[in-house]
Amino acid sequence: MRGNEFLDKMELIDPAYIEAAENKQNKRKNTWAKYGALAACLCVVAAGAFAIYKEPSVQNPPIPAPDLPGTSVTHPINTEMINREDRPEILPTHPVIGPGDEGYISPIPTPGPVPENPQYSFIYDGAFETDGAFDTGELSDVRNMISGFGELTQKPDMAVEEGGACFSDALEEAMEHYGDTVRYRVFIDLYSDGVQISSGSEQAIEEAQRLCDMDYIVALETFTQTEDHGEYVTTNATYYFTLHAEYEQLKNFAAAENLGYYIMLYDEGTGISSSSYGVVFSGSAAVDK
Amino acid sequence: MKALDDNGIVELYLQRDETAIKHTAEKYGSRLRAVSYNIVSDSLTAEECENDTYMEAWKRIPPHEPRTYLYAFLARITRNISLNRCREQSALKRSAFVGELSAELEQCIPAPDDIECRITDEELRLAINGFLGKLDEEKRNIFIRRYWYMDSVSDISKRFAMSESKVKTTLFRCRNRLRDYLEKEGYDL
Incomplete structure (x- = not known):
C-alpha cells in the first residue's frame, strides 16, 4: 500500500x-475584549482606591498629634503654629513606639541579601536539590518533582517558531498524569530565526533573567569537561537551560516573542533515563518509600 | 420548504422522492461545498463535486440508510469525489498538496509497497478507528482535520489557536504513533 x-x-x-x-x-x-475588560477592571480598582482615599477626610477628621508639653504642630491651612491644651481621647492608651524603639516593625520589607553576581541570580530552590533520591517504584508513590516520564521520546527535527512553545510527548503525558500535584524539571531548547541557539549565549542568559523576573525557577546548568591531550588540554562547556516549573507555569508558558521553545523533561534533554518513571528529587515532601 | 431532520430526508430517498435532494442541499449544501473547496480549492469544481455528491447519494440510498450519520455519509462521498477530481485535473494545482498529504501518510505504513491494501476495509476501519480512539480529543481532531478534511497546517493552527510548530509536531507524533500501532497490532497494509 x-x-x-x-x-x-x-x-x-x-x-x-x-x-x-x-x-x-x-x-x-x-x-x-480581554484588554477592554482589563482596563475596565483597572478603572473600577482605581475608582475604589480613590474613594477609600477620599473617604476619611470626609467622615473622620484628621487625628491630632499627641499633646505633649511644648509640642506644636503646623496648621495645614494657615501654617500658623498652635499649641494643644487637651490630650485627644482618640489616641491609644498604650505607649506609641517608633523607628528605633524596641519592638518596632517597619512596614517596609527589609531587602534580602544582594546576590553575588546579579546577572546570574537564578533562584535555585535548595529544597529541590538532588540528593540521589531515585525512585523506581509504583506511580502511586509520593513525588514532588519529576524529570522523566515513560520512555525517552523522539524530538522532531524542526525549529520552533518565535513566540511558540512545543512540549515533548513525555512532558505532555506527565502533565496529563500528574497535573498540578508536582513540579516539573524541564529542559529547554531555544530557537531564534529558525536556528537553535546555545543555552550559554547572551540571548539565553537574558531569557533566563526574564523568566526569573516572572517567578520561574530557572537553573542554567553548566558542565565543564576538560580533556588532557598530552601536548594540550581542551575545555568544553555544556549549558543546560532548565526550569523547575509549576504546572500552571508550563500550561500558560510565558514565551518571549523573539524566541521559540522546545520544552522536554530533563531526562529527555540530557538523554539519560534514570528510571522508568524518572528521577524524583527529595524535597520538603520526601519520597514515601 | 419545511426543514426535515436526517431521518425524514433519508426516508424521502428510500421512497425515491426527488425532493430528498432539495432538502439535502438546503441542509448540508454549504458544508459539503466547503469540504470540497478545501480539497480542490476552486469554487466551480467544488460546486460540481457537491452536485455529484447528491447524485451519488441518490444511487447509494438505498441500500444504505444513514439515518443517524447523514452528514458524515455525504461528506465522505464529497471527499472521495473531490480527491479523484483533484488527481484527474492537475490544472487545479492541488495535486501537489494531495501528494504532500500522501507522502506524510506513507510514513505511517510499516512497509509501504505498490501492492494494493492487503486487508479488508472492515479490518482497516477497525485499525484506524482503534488508533484514533487512543488519541486524546485534540490530537484526534488535528489528525482528522489534516488527513480527512485536508486542511493546511496554517488553517489547523488558526482553528485550534496554536502555533504552526505545535501542529507540525503533533502531526509528526501522531504519524509515528499510527505506524507503531499498526506494527504492534500486526496490520499488514
Missing part, C-alpha cells in the same frame, strides 16, 4: 469523529 491509497482509506474514519472534528474550534480569545 502507498500513501495515496491510505489517504483515500481515511474515509473509513468513524462518522462521529468526522463530525466532532468539524465542530471543534478553539478560537483565540478576543484580544480587544
Whole structure:
C-alpha cells in the first residue's frame, strides 16, 4: 500500500469523529475584549482606591498629634503654629513606639541579601536539590518533582517558531498524569530565526533573567569537561537551560516573542533515563518509600 | 420548504422522492461545498463535486440508510469525489498538496509497497478507528482535520489557536504513533 491509497482509506474514519472534528474550534480569545475588560477592571480598582482615599477626610477628621508639653504642630491651612491644651481621647492608651524603639516593625520589607553576581541570580530552590533520591517504584508513590516520564521520546527535527512553545510527548503525558500535584524539571531548547541557539549565549542568559523576573525557577546548568591531550588540554562547556516549573507555569508558558521553545523533561534533554518513571528529587515532601 | 431532520430526508430517498435532494442541499449544501473547496480549492469544481455528491447519494440510498450519520455519509462521498477530481485535473494545482498529504501518510505504513491494501476495509476501519480512539480529543481532531478534511497546517493552527510548530509536531507524533500501532497490532497494509 502507498500513501495515496491510505489517504483515500481515511474515509473509513468513524462518522462521529468526522463530525466532532468539524465542530471543534478553539478560537483565540478576543484580544480587544480581554484588554477592554482589563482596563475596565483597572478603572473600577482605581475608582475604589480613590474613594477609600477620599473617604476619611470626609467622615473622620484628621487625628491630632499627641499633646505633649511644648509640642506644636503646623496648621495645614494657615501654617500658623498652635499649641494643644487637651490630650485627644482618640489616641491609644498604650505607649506609641517608633523607628528605633524596641519592638518596632517597619512596614517596609527589609531587602534580602544582594546576590553575588546579579546577572546570574537564578533562584535555585535548595529544597529541590538532588540528593540521589531515585525512585523506581509504583506511580502511586509520593513525588514532588519529576524529570522523566515513560520512555525517552523522539524530538522532531524542526525549529520552533518565535513566540511558540512545543512540549515533548513525555512532558505532555506527565502533565496529563500528574497535573498540578508536582513540579516539573524541564529542559529547554531555544530557537531564534529558525536556528537553535546555545543555552550559554547572551540571548539565553537574558531569557533566563526574564523568566526569573516572572517567578520561574530557572537553573542554567553548566558542565565543564576538560580533556588532557598530552601536548594540550581542551575545555568544553555544556549549558543546560532548565526550569523547575509549576504546572500552571508550563500550561500558560510565558514565551518571549523573539524566541521559540522546545520544552522536554530533563531526562529527555540530557538523554539519560534514570528510571522508568524518572528521577524524583527529595524535597520538603520526601519520597514515601 | 419545511426543514426535515436526517431521518425524514433519508426516508424521502428510500421512497425515491426527488425532493430528498432539495432538502439535502438546503441542509448540508454549504458544508459539503466547503469540504470540497478545501480539497480542490476552486469554487466551480467544488460546486460540481457537491452536485455529484447528491447524485451519488441518490444511487447509494438505498441500500444504505444513514439515518443517524447523514452528514458524515455525504461528506465522505464529497471527499472521495473531490480527491479523484483533484488527481484527474492537475490544472487545479492541488495535486501537489494531495501528494504532500500522501507522502506524510506513507510514513505511517510499516512497509509501504505498490501492492494494493492487503486487508479488508472492515479490518482497516477497525485499525484506524482503534488508533484514533487512543488519541486524546485534540490530537484526534488535528489528525482528522489534516488527513480527512485536508486542511493546511496554517488553517489547523488558526482553528485550534496554536502555533504552526505545535501542529507540525503533533502531526509528526501522531504519524509515528499510527505506524507503531499498526506494527504492534500486526496490520499488514
